[in-house]
Amino acid sequence: IVLAAGGGKGWLTILITLVVVLVISGFLNNIPVVVIFIPIMEAVAARFGTSPSKVMMPLSFAAVLGGMTTIIGSGTNLLVSGALVELGEKPFDFFQFAVPGMVLAGAGLIFVLLFVPRLLPDRASLANQFMEIDGRHFLAQITLDESSALVGLASNNGVFGAFPDMTLRSIQREDNAFLPPFEDVVLAAGDVMVVAATRAALADAVAHDPGLLFPELQDGREDLDGRWLEGDRILAEVMVAPASRMAGLNLNMIGFRHKTHCVVLGMQRRARMMRTRITEIRLEEGDVLLVQGQPADINALRKSDDVVLLEWSAEELPALDHAKRATGIFALVILAAATGFLPVVAASMLGAVAMVAMGVLSFRMAARALDSKIFTMIPAALAMGLAMQVTGGAQYLAQNLIDFLQGAAPAVVLSAFFLLIAGLSNIISAKAAAVLFTPIAVGIAHELGMPVEAFAVAVVFAANCAVATPIGYQTSLLVMGPGHYTFADFARGGIPLIIVLWLTFSFFAPWYYGL
Template sequence: MNLLLPNAHALAVLLLVLLALVLFSRDRIPLETSSLVVLAVLAVGFELFPYTGPDGRELNSVDFFQGFGHQALIAVSSLMILGQGLIRSGALEPVGRLLAASWRRSPSLSLLLTLVICATLSAFINNTPIVVMLLPILIGVALRTGTSPSSMLLPVGLISIIGGMSTTIGTSTNLLVVGVAFDMGVAQFQMFDFIVPAMIASVVALLYLWLIAPRLIPERQVPLQSSVQRLYTAQIRLEQHSAATGKTLADAIEACDGKLKVEKIQRGPGVFVTPLPDVKLKAGDRITTTNTRDNLREFAHLLGGKLYSGDVEVDDSHPLEALNQQIAEVAITPTSRLLGVRIGQARLLSRFGLRLLALHRVSSGTDNSRATGLDNTVLRSGDVLLVQSTPNKLGVLKEGSDFLVLDGSVNLPKTTKAPIALAIMASVIVVAALGILPIAISAVFGVLALLVTRCLTWKEAMSALSIQVVMIIVASLALGMALMRTGGADWLAQVFLAASFGVPGFVILGGLMLAMAALTNVVSNNAAAVIGTPIAISLAQQLMLPAEPFVLAVLFGANLSFATPMAYQTNLLVMNAGGYKFNDFVRVGLPLLFLLWLVLTATLTYAYRI
């Protein structure tokens, strides 16, 4: 096959696609920032160098912003809010109670029941809130039985992704592939059009995750609490002869190597001095600070003062106590307002009543350094923070969406609005499934119904949206449009055909799905899906085969995000909560990926007679 180079605009877009894939795979660069870079480069590039296609249509720079109004993005955003409505109203509370009770009777059968329920719910609801709901239940089971949660959390996290493959609304990836394919002239996929191959794959995955996967996972524990010291609040009282008396607060902090964090200075009954650096310390001053036992004693020694807890001097008979305080692990959720915020700017103590002890993260392992050394760390989804707080403050956290408290308690919401939220969600699904309204429109009406019936407030609805998801979808749609309109997709399809010249169509189909699976485990699955869809349709046209199986190959391949923890946001959440290592995902996820690839390729080949 004589393969010519693409035109200059197509070549530039292909290079930008490569750059985008590199940016999307970089942990240090926020996904939303990478997406905005792609959008800006596309818009500026085509504004400075206009392009007119062979059909005479000009590709304008403003066309790349159409993704903000694309039906797929509207549907994805609306479904996120609908899922939040189910969680907030307690509509899924009976499911959580059922699973929590069943685990006490038969753990093995309960794992199967949990996998089935999780897969079923994920076919209609975004899997993130489902995983967030199930994690405390499963951790609670592990704590009560004295076992490691590692044999349960990873299978549940992976089955939630697989369940989402079954319907057009199961994941944002599905909605994007279906939407882009429809834009390119492929017949609109209805909600259950590909449920048969997805169900066959789900059954195979279910058996694997139930019977085999738990035996492949080593016992893991999150090594935070065992090696971190509790924090105590105390006062250092200065005497006439103390080394810090007569010196400034800045001098006192310097004498403690900068580790002393002064909360307040008490100068007599009811008299407090603002702790500014130039304040001169006097005899009788009480400096309030919070730190570990050893550090507090060291500070008192360096400043020449005495350590007090309340009105009692600290000694062997009166040790330091952290009254009404407990240590807990909290995970940053994918919808948290703290995503992308530096720990030093998160105001964990003033906003949430949390004192940070340590951080556990996928890329850096366990970081048990003091919180003062973590101020510049940017928080990411799935980060597990070891914190100290009061039971009341932790109870408030459980009702919000910023943190997932990993204390093993089952604290599911239950409100009178639960039946209403459930009815609204069911109506959205039924109306879309029957073809009465497109899912984008029915989901928007569903969101309106949640707000009107006060199942959700506007603040709660907006907290369900993820700027990362919105920006990656818009940027991916823009890249897909540029690939289609400039001929870049056709050229990539020709390269694919040239590399597989002479092989049967089903081999090309399987190769496309495997390529998407490899891509989705490195970069965003939404980006892989939108970039792969125009290539799949062009492949089908050049092979003179139906486009549907090739579109589904992209859809399924982009959902096979099992082999790395970075492949999907719930993977990171599960990884840190369960104390998994990177190799655990490879050990369990890679065989599952190849197993489902074979099943889905065979199923699509048989169904479409390729």
């Protein structure tokens, strides 16, 4: 739906997605919203060749900005409202701070769209960096049998639109070959479509139709529908080794499939792109073959003297036959967390266990998803934040600010108060800052004879500015792994956003509240 709404334009698709996230986050807890949109953003990034690091942090920021617009937008807002009641003040109405919230959210979203992706590094995991599309195209072939939906398809102005991510190089029909442009060509059973495509496009095609790219060999397709279509399926790249016995032979002559129990899906030869069937091309040293097999068979290629298994090239193909099962588990996790039936952590853990127990994920795949840096960094950062609270460090800074600004204009005090909370919320967390600074806000308002609402709203917005560290907001932790971020990346994208929100609040709030 998002891709269709974007009309094939990457920037528009990302814009629409972030706006949708911002709006939804005003009425739902932003944690499940981000959980829902992480795979959507990953799909958008993959579709338009964008690094996940460019879109994951903006996703988190959009959810945080949306949470500033209503009382239920985030737990931080509810904490401030509850603290006001305990202090004898009037609690927030549902849309109490919607107007200033939308002003800040609008300014923040513009900054996030235009500048945050430019501030973030183009980063991916080591495996993704190896497999990232760099213009390399593999030659592959699609054999049409009588049951194929492509049979009878005619070209439109010389183009077949069935595979938009592939380039049709030729159509082999018995002893004849049709070359571009394919005017007046109608596909028939038995045709072999020779295509060129990136690894990502081929992997996507095989994930949706496992046998689509299996080249038919001269000795038939025996065992094809068994071994290669069942169990865990691994996609990897191997290079024809120097002095390989495979050099000078084609796939029909080698018997590669039956010797290795792996099937060749594609072939890449340096900068040359051919138009003949890959089964008829005589291999050369240095050719790269895209192969599919079961984990044990792929690992066995390491012992081969004829091919070299390229490290970090192996990836597990998604089992799309489990998609409905995975979607059901995912929906139950979101429902349990969004309704408060289970804490987010408990719901997520049960969901992960269910994914493994029901065969959606293997234990190996689940273990690879764990990011060790999160488990080592977060406890240390939380300990520092706790120390700021129990030692009275945060209270000390607030009191010094009040003393320093004694006699200053209320607008100046409000602006400085916002900036102090925004800074500390990144150390002690957004919720801790909300609880700690709400009483201080009420005290300052009474001392200056100003509306309590103005300073209480400052606490809401400033506490929600916990975006410069991954520990300030849970949504930051959620995107840290998919975006492959470091601690410093959040400061790189978050600090400028905080400054934008601070300046916007400093100019708008005094006018809006009549200070």
